[in-house]
Amino acid sequence: MAITFSASLKTKTPSKKKLKLWLSAIAVSEKKKIKNLTYNFCSDEELLQINKGFLKHNTYTDIITFDYCEGDAIMGEIYISAERVAENAIKLKTVFEEELLRVIAHGLLHLCGYKDKKPEHIKKMRSAENRAIKAFKTLVIN
Secondary structure (H helix, E strand, O other), X not given: OEEEEOOOOOOOOOOHHHHHHHHXXXXXXXXOEEEEEEEEEEOHHHHHHHHHHHHOOOXXXXXXXXXXXXXXXXXXXXXXXXXXXXXXXXXXXXXXXXHHHHHHHXXXXXXXXXXXXXXXXXXXXHHHXXXXXXXXXXXXXX
């Protein structure tokens, strides 16, 4: 199992060790196993260029997930704009860390098969994100 984080954020974030344990637990709860998962933290502009280049969308976003999964093996690259996460946290009246956890979980949940284009899919995704955040808050590392 390989979970990597490409860059550290300039704000206080959970430890990589705790994030890796949490992400592994999410995968197990979805009956999946992480084989190779990379989180890339970048600027709004960098993510906009990825969005334009790969998805042909000329819009800012907080996350883009590239799915390379095979069967139950999770493999993917996730790009997250820390700037957009911070802005969304303000709009949603939540703290940065919780919004960051939501987005980190969101990417993995896409790789587990969750969708978010239709209202019924969004409802399932939000429920799974909320379960994941709750699980993170109860995760204790010795």
